[in-house]
Amino acid sequence: MAATATQPVFILGGGLMGLAIAHQLARRGEAVTVLSRRRNEAAGFVAAGMLAPHAEGLSGNLLHLGQRSLERIPAWVGQIEADSGLSCGLRACGIVVPFASAADRDAYPTAGFGDRLDRRGLEREVPGLGPTWTAGLLFRQDGQIDNRRQLMRALERACTALGVQFQEGTEVQSLGRAADGALSGVRLQTAEGEEHLLDCQRAVLTCGAWSSQLMPELPIKPVKGQMLSLQGPRQALQRVIFGPGTYLVPREDGLLVVGATSEAHAGFAEGLTPDGQRQLQAGIAALLPEASHWPPMERWWGFRPCTPDEGPLLGPGPIPGLWLACGHHRNGVLLAAITADLVADAITIDKPQGNNPPGKNPQKSLPLGEAERWLNAFCWSRFGAG
Numbered sequence: 001m002a003a004t005a006t007q008p009v010f011i012l013g014g015g016l017m018g019l020a021i022a023h024q025l026a027r028r029g030e031a032v033t034v035l036s037r038r039r040n041e042a043a044g045f046v047a048a049g050m051l052a053p054h055a056e057g058l059s060g061n062l063l064h065l066g067q068r069s070l071e072r073i074p075a076w077v078g079q080i081e082a083d084s085g086l087s088c089g090l091r092a093c094g095i096v097v098p099f100a101s102a103a104d105r106d107a108y109p110t111a112g113f114g115d116r117l118d119r120r121g122l123e124r125e126v127p128g129l130g131p132t133w134t135a136g137l138l139f140r141q142d143g144q145i146d147n148r149r150q151l152m153r154a155l156e157r158a159c160t161a162l163g164v165q166f167q168e169g170t171e172v173q174s175l176g177r178a179a180d181g182a183l184s185g186v187r188l189q190t191a192e193g194e195e196h197l198l199d200c201q202r203a204v205l206t207c208g209a210w211s212s213q214l215m216p217e218l219p220i221k222p223v224k225g226q227m228l229s230l231q232g233p234r235q236a237l238q239r240v241i242f243g244p245g246t247y248l249v250p251r252e253d254g255l256l257v258v259g260a261t262s263e264a265h266a267g268f269a270e271g272l273t274p275d276g277q278r279q280l281q282a283g284i285a286a287l288l289p290e291a292s293h294w295p296p297m298e299r300w301w302g303f304r305p306c307t308p309d310e311g312p313l314l315g316p317g318p319i320p321g322l323w324l325a326c327g328h329h330r331n332g333v334l335l336a337a338i339t340a341d342l343v344a345d346a347i348t349i350d351k352p353q354g355n356n357p358p359g360k361n362p363q364k365s366l367p368l369g370e371a372e373r374w375l376n377a378f379c380w381s382r383f384g385a386g
């Protein structure tokens with residue numbers, strides 16, 4: 001079927017990437033429909049919301065992409081807040097990474113981007129820090145956003161305010177191809193058990209850890225993370241602490257989000273485990289001993305989408321007309337801002353003839369040369385699969 005002026009772009013997956021891209025497409029005048037199986041399992045609801053390219057010790061292209069996204073986050077959040085009328089809970093609070101020795105600190109891949117701290121400096125930045133830590137790095141430029149309670153809701157509201165349609169409880173089962181190989185349709189099953197085939201020439205795959213269930217050629221595996229939150233005193237902790245294996249993220253209202261196990265062999269095994277929860281408790285005791293006495297508020301788990309090099313898959317997919325925004329592993333919240341712009345720009349550049357809504361000239365937000373560089377660096381076929 002020929003593309004018509006009203007045919008939406010289908011977003012396959014209603015998590016953070018799906019919402020962020022839907023929002024940017026809607027801002028560029030596109031009709032958008034989000035198909036989602038179970039929104040509450042999205043990694044966007046699971047993550048702690050750290051904005052931490054430096055604290056995470058990223059390197060190479062992934063560090064540069066993360067830094068570029070970090071720069072863009074205030075403006076991106078401003079758009080979401082303006083379109084939704086809701087706050088996203090962005091905090092430019094800085095992140096402290098503690099180390100057992102100055103040598104460990106100086107060997108950290110991103111050490112050059114942080115302020116070097118000795119024990120006194122650590123105590124000043126993080127009163128109550130455990131005694132094991134004698135050196136640290138303060139990354140003032142890193143921060144956090146309240147993804148779980150604020151950003152996801154605000155994005156959803158921004159999308160609906162701009163006319164994005166949602167179909168929750170919808171499982172995409174396969175993608176149809178035309179005679180020339182291009183995307184022609186989406187076969188799905190509704191929560192009521194009905195099967196439908198939708199005509200579709202443009203779609204974005206944002207299924208996170210489940211992406212390779214729809215496209216087995218994509219090298220994405222789940223890495224399970226268990227988390228919890230504690231009710232701490234308001235203002236008890238100002239900086240995020242990013243320790244080895246455990247991190248503590250203080251929200252404005254005193255809630256302390258604690259992450260996360262990293263279970264590469266758990267597959268999609270649901271639920272908390274005593275081992276995982278004990279590991280988090282040990283991490284809390286080592287980083288901030290007084291927090292061991294704060295009552296737990298919530299416990300949860302989820303699945304990070306991980307590729308072989310831990311970088312995302314961005315841009316054109318294995319089928320013409322299908323775009324990818326998946327595989328963001330530990331950095332989805334950080335990378336959502338640049339991912340949404342890159343993919344929305346690319347789709348509106350590639351729009352089929354005759355499908356441009358009158359008077360809606362797509363606004364590109366990244367210089368073309370830069371966008372091309374990122375799409376090449378994070379192309380799905382970089383692993384030799386394509």
Ligand code: GLY
Nearest residue numbers: 259260329330331
């Ligand atoms: N961004 C931290 C994590 O995935 O646990």
